[in-house]
Amino acid sequence: MQQNSNFSRRKNNCSSCSLRESCLPVGLEEDEINAINFLINRSCKIRRGSYLYQAGMDFQSLYIVRSGFFKTYVLHEDGREQVTGFHMPGEMLGLEAISTDVHTCHAVALENSEICKIPFTRLEEIGRVIPSLMHHFHKIMSREIAHNHEAIASLGGMKARERLIALLLNLSNRFAKLGHSSSNFSLCMTREEIGSYLGLKLETVSRAFSKLQNDGLIKINSKSVQLNNISWLKQSKLGNYNVAKEIIEGTELQ
Amino acid sequence: MQQNSNFSRRKNNCSSCSLRESCLPVGLEEDEINAINFLINRSCKIRRGSYLYQAGMDFQSLYIVRSGFFKTYVLHEDGREQVTGFHMPGEMLGLEAISTDVHTCHAVALENSEICKIPFTRLEEIGRVIPSLMHHFHKIMSREIAHNHEAIASLGGMKARERLIALLLNLSNRFAKLGHSSSNFSLCMTREEIGSYLGLKLETVSRAFSKLQNDGLIKINSKSVQLNNISWLKQSKLGNYNVAKEIIEGTELQ
DNA sequence: TCGAAAATTTGGTCCAGATCAAAATAAAAC
DNA sequence: GTTTTATTTTGATCTGGACCAAATTTTCGA
Structure with a gap:
């Protein structure tokens, strides 16, 4: 399997990836750790000014910011840019695309950045055998929603x-x-x-x-x-x- | 078990519950259908003006609106009410609370309503054995995020x-x-x-x-x-x- | 059915923030 | 390092929507 070779090659190149490092409950078995490494050991660099994804692109993967800084935005019908969020290391991007399998906003690096790529299908598969991973993912999505509510409250009031x-x-x-x-x-x-x-x-x-x-x-x-x-x-x-x-x-x- | 008796008693009283009816992929086995019935067959009525939950309450369950209409709101520090959403039948409430296990907003019925209660722990358990259910849940959360982005864009621009x-x-x-x-x-x-x-x-x-x-x-x-x-x-x-x-x-x- | 309370409409005034303009900095390209 | 370009600051004016007030309509409890 092509993924297996990736796994062994990239075993240790994502050491600061926060899904593993700072967010997961401790006490996982070695097998589980390996599975998670397999899941998240796909990092890449995004240069300042380039897109991580754009609205309209097919959704395949979520991303965790490893280093750097991103903004997400949508375009109003008249072409004006509406920023919907700023994203720092440890935060997840792409969540809004799961519902339609298409990205609905643009994600741009505001400085040279690194991200971990997380194939979503695989996250769901591995989550099934590591419940704490799945639960953690649910918390991340929920936090995003709570945070959006704050933003709405801020804009509205x-x-x-x-x-x-x-x-x-x-x-x-x-x-x-x-x-x-x-x-x-x-x-x-x-x-x-x-x-x-x-x-x-x-x-x-x-x-x-x-x-x-x-x-x-x-x-x-x-x-x-x-x-x-x-x-x-x-x-x-x-x-x-x-x-x-x-x-x-x-x-x-x- | 108390839930088992609930299950048999309430077997058919949630027929319009949209998680099952309109949102789930077809082709489930009978066992799976039973599991889902067990999950969502807890409906209750909420009178106009009463709270489904309030900020600060412990999070246990998600809710699907079966009929009626809800608003959610947060309070600004000075006590002003900031509405964060309106919610119609088929939509899910409580998602923002998963991240902290505490509700961070108030949910009030704007007319006499019915909801299905979904114990979240059980949703995660059953989701593990019915991947399409879990995937569907992810889509619901994602849709909420996408919808919030729209709201932010509307307020901001x-x-x-x-x-x-x-x-x-x-x-x-x-x-x-x-x-x-x-x-x-x-x-x-x-x-x-x-x-x-x-x-x-x-x-x-x-x-x-x-x-x-x-x-x-x-x-x-x-x-x-x-x-x-x-x-x-x-x-x-x-x-x-x-x-x-x-x-x-x-x-x-x- | 009626009366009180709540919600809505409409009018007037005022101000926070938009818009227009131009100078001053900072960043990027050469 | 110098020029060019983008960003930021500051000033002056204008306006959409807040705020205050009062009349009207709707809702609801008795």
């Missing part, structure tokens, strides 16, 4: 400033989970992409950043952001701006 | 009028799939709930309805809607209002 703060806090959490700093990170998307995701124009995003910086809540230098105090930000997001301001003025920033 | 048209067309499709009229149906949510879902205030929703009616695209009578011509609506949603208007004025409406 918040003002520009609040949406931007919500995004910053969300990214901060996700970086923290990867073991990176939760207060200093680099945005690898443009203001326009942020705006598209948040339902705002790029000028509004830029102004909101400037305002947050003037208020002493963040520091921005083009792509790099520093969150001065995450709990102030949370306060400020609640519209409880005066509280945040008092705290700020009462303490560090003169 | 459309104006009030377009969002409302998008919702009407979406409901129209879903009613059609249930075998109901795609052009005449009854909204069982309030303007405020529509507004919350679409990121608009109720007054804006009301004005948008009035405007669409004046333009001859729809007819509304409090809760009941009639779509005069679905392709005009689609045109009009594309911002191509003049085309729609020309068509309208050139034909039926004087």
